[in-house]
Amino acid sequence: MAHFKVAILFKLKQLADGVRSRNLRSLAKAITLIESRNPEHSRAAVSLLDELLPDSGNAIRIGISGVPGAGKSTFIEALGMDLVRQGKRLAILAVDPTSQISGGSILGDKTRMELLSREVNAFIRPSPSGDNLGGVARKTRETMLVCEAAGYDVIIVETVGVGQSEVTVASMVDFFLLLQLPNAGDELQGIKKGVMEIADAILINKAEGENRPRAELARQQYQNALHLLRPKSENWVVPTLLCSALHQEGITEVWSTIMAYEAAMKQSGEFSDKRRLQNTDWMWTLLMDGLKDMFLRDKKVTGLLEPVQRGVSEGITTPGAAAQRLLETFKRS
DSSP states (O other): OHHHHHHHHHHHHHHHHHHHTTOHHHHHHHHHHHHOOOHHHHHHHHHHHHHHGGGOOOSEEEEEEESTTSOHHHHHHHHHHHHHHTTOOEEEEEEEOBOTTTOOBOOOHHHHTTTGGGOTTEEEEEEEOTTSGGGOOTTHHHHHHHHHHTTOSEEEEEOOOOTTHHHHHHTTOSEEEEEEOSOOSSSOTTOOHHHHHHOSEEEEOOOOGGGHHHHHHHHHHHHHHHHTSOOSBTTBOOOEEEOBTTTTBSHHHHHHHHHHHHHHHHHHTHHHHHHHHHHHHHHHHHHHHHHHHHHHHOHHHHHHHHHHHHHHHTTSSOHHHHHHHHHHHHHHO
16 A cells, blocks of 8 residues: 555656646646546645645736627737747636536637647646536636646636636636726626626727727726726726737737736735735635535435435425534534
8 A cells, every 4th residue: 555655656746747847748637637526636636736836826827707709718819929929838727618418518719719729838728617606617726836837927717707707716816807898888798896896907808990989988987987996906006908809909008017917016015915815715615615525425415415405395394404404414424
């Protein structure tokens, strides 16, 4: 048994060395290990992350979300190509929507980012969102660390842009960019107070041609709306920007904004404070996920789960009483 553990640790050390040496095959293997739901793989992934942790944390982490049709993939490719030309190494973690029926996911990001996917210094990893709240892949945080250990300077997390996913991604990145469409009127397209409050910048895409006047109007309305909200930080005023990802216009300004934000946050000390809060939030997320897995794998609980759930659905017992019964059963296990 001891020899078996030594062999496993040796293989993990080899995998970690491969990640550090920027071997794409090793990077893909490491991420697959992290994403696995197998308990043995999960334990191995923890050991791997411990090994790679000292080499992580040196990238700028960017979350990008927006309403459907806002052109997230087109924008990310335009930004990514600009960064690659600057000599940056870029990792894109694109969280795709998972089918609630089949469990499959639409892993089309490499097709949508055709130019960027050919670049040696760009790594695109589509991941199914699974059953996590907000459509954020369960292991996105760990994947970010592995990509940082592999020497990537910029990590972009693209969300499905639905419901709670924006809030979840904002809690794990340094800079959160919200993409919107140039549709102005009595009600702005996709405007939500909760999402506006977590944005570090708002970008109105497709601001070209006859859309330009509408984009300018939308920009003004977003700026007015931001003035009504409590500032997210005393050290940063959330800007509203315009761009045309299709025509590669305004992309440089977006990156300059991100760099200005990073400089302001680091100078004030808020950047490191935010990273510490992210780590604490990450710990609690993993703890709650682990407790849920332990609960659902418990033999006594699984034997009781179906009849208790049926009792709730048929109105025989209340959800509160049912939950209490299941928890008491778990505690006695």
